[in-house]
Amino acid sequence: MGRRKENSTNSLNEKNIMEACDSVYSICKIGGRWKMLILCELKDGKLRFGELRKNIPGITERMLTLQLRELEKDMLVSRIVYPEIPPRVEYELTPISRQLIPIWSVLGDWAKEHKQLVIQQLKEVAV
């Protein structure tokens, strides 16, 4: 993983900020590069490791594994291993991560507005 240093200023700052501000805490939990995308993929049901990889262009097996591990640790996905060969592993959302689904759509709406604004701004600058 590239282990984090327990007592770096960086780590301590993050910890303090997460304790000080709940919305920062939430954003930290879903803030990894690919996490949101993974969660969105799982919105409609279980998927296997390989399916996730195929559905998320650009992600490597390593990053997929890392992000899934963190999501699992944070109880945002659950991992179901079938004792078969070749291996089969499925991932699915947990109750707590399902509670986030409506928030995603609100964030999505905000994004659309923001993008509009950026476009407007570009036009104004051009004129």
Next chain:
Amino acid sequence: MGRRKENSTNSLNEKNIMEACDSVYSICKIGGRWKMLILCELKDGKLRFGELRKNIPGITERMLTLQLRELEKDMLVSRIVYPEIPPRVEYELTPISRQLIPIWSVLGDWAKEHKQLVIQQLKEVAV
């Protein structure tokens, strides 16, 4: 700032993901280490640079400047310079970032639930 490379896999991935998924886009905009905290501070009105620094323990002048510059570029704060000596600069939320305020509280509520869950989990493991 430590300039980003335009064409690194890293940059391109981020760009693609933001285009592919609107909620990722939103989270990117508010995902910097101190951004959320800064925005929260500004929730109740304008603040000067020095006030922000005092109100946010642990932040350095450099980080405060960097994060404010990005927020400004993304139109999430506006910067008001008074031509005085010593200088006076005030920051305030913009209409588009004010639209985020209700989302913060929802994220905050989710954080509280998640923290509860983590505590429960710790207890179960201990037993």
Next chain:
DNA sequence: TATGGTACTAACAAAATTGTAAGTAATGGG
């Protein structure tokens, strides 16, 4: 002339995240 206050910048260093490339294990089928 020296000092203080304010909002920054610049050069550098450390830390953290992300990406690349090459493996591993287990077993059924040819």
Next chain:
DNA sequence: CCCATTACTTACAATTTTGTTAGTACCATA
């Protein structure tokens, strides 16, 4: 025995973010 399949690991390197320290500009005031 060799290969294919699947879900991973491992070692390393590049990139990005964050932190440290020491400046800068400006003018009023002592």
